[in-house]
Amino acid sequence: MSQQRSSRQDPPHLVVLSGAGISAESGIQTFRASDGLWENHAVRDVATPEGFKRDPALVLRFYDQRRRQVRKAKPNSAHQALAALEQEGFRVSIVTQNIDDLHERAGSRHVLHLHGEILMARSSVDERLRYPLTKGGIALGDLCDKGSQLRPDVVWFGEAVPYYMDACEIVAGADLLLVVGTSLAVMPAAMLLECAPSGIDTLLVDPQAKQLAPYGVTAISKPAGQGVPELVSLWRREKRLWVPDFA
Known part of the structure; x- marks a missing residue:
């Protein structure tokens, strides 16, 4: 390009x-780095690959809430x-x-x-596999075409x-x-x-x-x-x- x-x-x-x-x-609402919290969650728990591995359900719920906020905004x-x-x-x-x-x-x-884009999901094993989220969010058990759990298509701390x-x-x-x-x-x-x-x-x-x-x-x-x-x-x-x- x-x-x-x-x-x-x-x-x-x-x-x-x-x-x-x-x-x-x-x-x-924006992330404030001064206290290390985002919507009362520790950033390491909801915006890092390690947090997703440790508690994927928490991370998915967190981004579903952010997604609802985005959809309501104008x-x-x-x-x-x-x-x-x-x-x-x-x-x-x-x-x-x-x-x-x-x-x-x-x-x-x-x-x-x-x-990245919060209204997209992507594979957790192949970042080229992306899927639009026209409504709803991502749940545990939602899989990509390679059989891996979907995750938010956003760049987390520690990722390229x-x-x-x-x-x-x-x-x-x-x-x-x-x-x-x-x-x-x-x-x-x-x-x-x-x-x-x-x-x-x-x-x-x-x-x-x-x-x-x-x-x-x-x-x-x-x-x-x-x-x-x-x-x-x-x-x-x-x-x-x-x-x-x-x-």
Whole structure:
């Protein structure tokens, strides 16, 4: 999946790196690393291969609860603005750390999930065997085509991120990089900025952007639901990607 930077004939290419902050504005609760808990569960028990091996029923119940939460959530104005920009004719590629489908439900068509998708199940012995979960969840005894227990199609702590190189290629083809709702502290996603072409502008939209923005990244200290629609409105009006004066 090779990405090339835009030529003069191509529409401008915006690459978005989105994180938990954008989904939190839709009511999806996020993992807080400071206390090592996720929804009152120890992360080692519900988000590691060892936890799944030790108590698969607990892990499956946990992700069924997260799945119900995702299905009830709705895309917010930030998701909708990015989809509208694509519909306007801009090239918009989204690389997200989130496992929900809110970008897709808003209408975005080019979304790469670095950490997997909660509305998919996969084989516990062959990660290529993936199955959509159009309704319901995963129960003990639900098997893949190779006879192995199904598990959530998410990347757990201690597992490789299989689409990282694909994400690097996408970022390498950007004309402008927009980071939304992430501190860029999670590896290997934090390394994606290094894949960006030399000299392109990078914007960070986050309530704590001024504290979080690495050197050379323009900080917009606003919630995603406010900052992203404001940017998109300007870009749609001007028919180009640029860094506005208020940034």
